[in-house]
Amino acid sequence: MSDTSSVLRIVWIYPDLLSTYGDQGNALILRRRAEQRGIRTEIVHVHSSDPVPAEGDVYLLGGGEDRPQILAANRLRADGGLKRAAERGAAVLAVCAGYQIIGETYGDDDDNPLPGVGILDIRSGRGESRAVGEIVADVAPELGGGRITGFENHQGRTRLGRGATPLSRTLTGIGNDGQTEGAYQGQVLGTYLHGPALPRNPQLADLLLRLRVGELAPLPPSWGETLHEERLAAAL
Ligand code: GLN
Secondary structure, three states: OOOOOOOEEEEEEOOOOOOHHHOOHHHHHHHHHHHOOOOOEEEEEEOOOOOOOOOOOEEEEOOOOHHHHHHHHHHHHHHOHHHHHHHOOOEEEEEOHHHHHOOOEEEOOOOOEEEOOOOOOEEEEEEEEEEEEEEEEEEOHHHOOOEEEEEEEEEEEEEEOOOOEEEEEEEEOOOOOOOEEEEEEOOEEEEOOEOOHHHHOHHHHHHHHHHHHOOOOOOOOOHHHHHHHHHHHHHO
């Protein structure tokens, strides 16, 4: 956590532009699982007219329609705060449009490549069809493994460069390309999973927390694990 305080700062980026399918629930579940371990938290909402603070601990970006996505990318690039935060080791979870725009390039409506924030070595373009529906994937073993589920709705397809590693491998659904889903590079994670992703996959929430605060005490199973099991059974 930041040296200046013992509060875990969760920064929710651009709720006015990037917040489809309840992605804001990711901030709430992170707070809940941190506080259950006695870690104090603060959720900071950063609207697109505000500067992005560089001293947060975990940065969250959600999905968005094509036009708000372009607006968000341009503002984040001009602001520079998210890039500075990632460079000094903050954890990042970016979903769908957010995932695409933290990469090197992403496609506009006509599939012209536009520059992203450049903190994850991925490039996204538009696919021939829209990827819509439930997705089930196995998380990379080096990240702790386990099966995750979510809802995807995107036109984009994503190629990983040498700096990025797949977050997971798909069992059902499309994700990046029908084979892999999401990507990570150090403490920066991206995924196509909505749902929101962290309430549906408590192990992903704990992974993000661990990246920032180190080992965590286990928690007793809760509705989060029940929801996870239910969605898994429904999707496969
Ligand atoms: N506009 C992007 C796409 O269609 C992202 C959509 C989303 O965030 N759900 O690929």
